[in-house]
Amino acid sequence: MNREPDFLENLRAELSGGRQWLDRAIVLGYAVAAGLFVVGFTIASDRAFALFRGLYGSHPWAVLLWTPAATAAIVWATRRWAPAASGSGIPQVKAALHPALPHGLRSRFVSLRLTLAKIGLAVAGFGAGLSIGREGPAVQVAAGLLQHSRRWLSPGTTINRRSLILAGGAAGIAAAFNAPLAGVVFAIEELSGRIEAKASGLIITAIVLAGLVAVSVFGNFSYFGVIKVPRLGIDVLGPGLGVALVAGVAGGLFSKLMASSLTAAPERLNRWRQRWPVRFAAGLGLAVAVIGLASGGATFGSGSETVKELLAGQGDFTPLQTLLKFIATWLTAWCGVPGGIFAPSLTIGAGIGEGLSQLAGPALRPALIAMGMAGFLAAVTQAPLTAFIIVMEMVDGHSMVLSLMACAMGASLVARMITRPLYEVLADFMVSQAIGAPLPPRQEEPAESEDSPPVP
Structure with a gap:
């Protein structure tokens, strides 16, 4: 028979776990960093596209040379140095969470190196005038950053890499759109399909911290303003x-x-x-x-x-x-x-x-x-x-x-x-x-005991 929680006993256990609090502090620091990365990515993207608009406004026909040349350069650099940075970023995060993917291959789709490459190459895409958005890349950017914190956590920590990737992806979408509720739902509906109870607090914390960073820079605003509609009948x-x-x-x-x-x-x-x-x-x-x-x-x-x-x-x-x-x-x-x-x-x-x-x-x-x-x-x-x-x-x-x-x-x-x-x-x-074979039927991912050695 389960007994009621003892508040004083639980409080002493929490306060005595120094390494546990250090692990939490590390993850919280990375969540703040994820918000800063998304904010920096947003500012850089806006400025790059403003430069393109300036070129288009002054010399419209120049884009017939600039856009294809820049596109070719971006694709060459992507294939040369960061193939997994290609595309949106959301499929990569979903792939990193896929139950058929060995844990050691997760860093192929989300890592600190890919985070940096994604930002630079996507900003270049805005500078080329391509029809892209920054919200999908923000998911891969934040997920790659959060999962990198795993290398600094204690061996016995209960914070696994899957939870960190989920939290990072949710924080990325929330900070990019200034939409915290969407971040939570996105993690459940699109990235995971389910969220363990132990991961829910981490996800919400990451969303709050990354969102606070974005709000402190851009203000608490609605992305597209406030819609004015008549009474709908x-x-x-x-x-x-x-x-x-x-x-x-x-x-x-x-x-x-x-x-x-x-x-x-x-x-x-x-x-x-x-x-x-x-x-x-x-x-x-x-x-x-x-x-x-x-x-x-x-x-x-x-x-x-x-x-x-x-x-x-x-x-x-x-x-x-x-x-x-x-x-x-x-x-x-x-x-x-x-x-x-x-x-x-x-x-x-x-x-x-x-x-x-x-x-x-x-x-x-x-x-x-x-x-x-x-x-x-x-x-x-x-x-x-x-x-x-x-x-x-x-x-x-x-x-x-x-x-x-x-x-x-x-x-x-x-x-x-x-x-x-x-x-x-x-x-x-x-x-x-990645695994070089057709995928087996989808199945629930088994509980994760411990990750393979972290890869930056």
């Missing part, structure tokens, strides 16, 4: 269903296209990509530059400023620009450059909502834009809880909780009829490549 049902359906189909096709391009098919083009990766990247970089010119510059970068203007009732984002952003984001990812798809996906979703609002009327415009963002992101990731919470926190849209939730769930269900979850497909592919 039955009149939003039809347009909302339309947004969920269109976002679900578009997001499912985007996810399928991305998965096919980054794993196996189309076979002939991927053979070219494998044989001449730098030339292939230069060609796609040129295509991204041409698309950017054709769109009036709307497809360059993450598109966050465009979304802010749409939600504020300013500017526009036409269906053609939305389609071009879709293509530019796919081609950028196919290049193999380090960069995420979260922010571009939100931009594409905002464009879908904006387009359908032209039929529904201006009163519903902000609401449909937010629903489009949640719907397309949920369709691409097939993580509806994460998608609607991220959008809700980014636009301070607590009055739209039910609408965002319904749209995200509907779009995700539609996408599931088209393709498997994108990050799961990419993570499985990475793990199979």
Whole structure:
């Protein structure tokens, strides 16, 4: 029979565990460092893209030379020094947590070296004007940093590497979006599928500390401002269903296209990509530059400023620009450059909502834009809880909780009829490549006794 906890006995045990408190202090210090790294990455990315915008504003045609040349250089450097830094960063973290991956191979996907490489190469991608986001890379950046703390912990610590990677990934998404709730849900829904009780406190602590660092630098703000919507009634049902359906189909096709391009098919083009990766990247970089010119510059970068203007009732984002952003984001990812798809996906979703609002009327415009963002992101990731919470926190849209939730769930269900979850497909592919064999059926990861020797 279990007896009630003895407060004084437990307090003495806590105070007498000096090494345990030192381990905790080390992890907390790394969590603060993760926040600083994400903040520095954010500032550097913004400045790099501002330099590109300056080049585009003064010499628009120069991007036809600059973007493909920079893309080729980034891909060459990535393949030469940090192959695992390619792409979003979220599949790498999922691969590091995969039950089929031996513990000794986790550092292949998350490490301090990859953290530094990811920051530098992704910042260069913003400087090239590519259609990427920084939120996915922030997940790999923070996860790599947190797991590095394991090398300084005592041999008998209960803090294992899996928990540190989970905490780092959650802290990265929370600090990048200023969305702490999304960080918790992201760790459960996207990264792990489950969280042990002993890891939950570590995850929340990492989110709080990394988030406090971001807030102390940028202020406690909503990423896209505060959305202003009228009282939503039955009149939003039809347009909302339309947004969920269109976002679900578009997001499912985007996810399928991305998965096919980054794993196996189309076979002939991927053979070219494998044989001449730098030339292939230069060609796609040129295509991204041409698309950017054709769109009036709307497809360059993450598109966050465009979304802010749409939600504020300013500017526009036409269906053609939305389609071009879709293509530019796919081609950028196919290049193999380090960069995420979260922010571009939100931009594409905002464009879908904006387009359908032209039929529904201006009163519903902000609401449909937010629903489009949640719907397309949920369709691409097939993580509806994460998608609607991220959008809700980014636009301070607590009055739209039910609408965002319904749209995200509907779009995700539609996408599931088209393709498997994108990050799961990419993570499985990475793990199979790492172990050199097809993956066995997914199973629960056994309890981790102790890691292999840490690798920086």
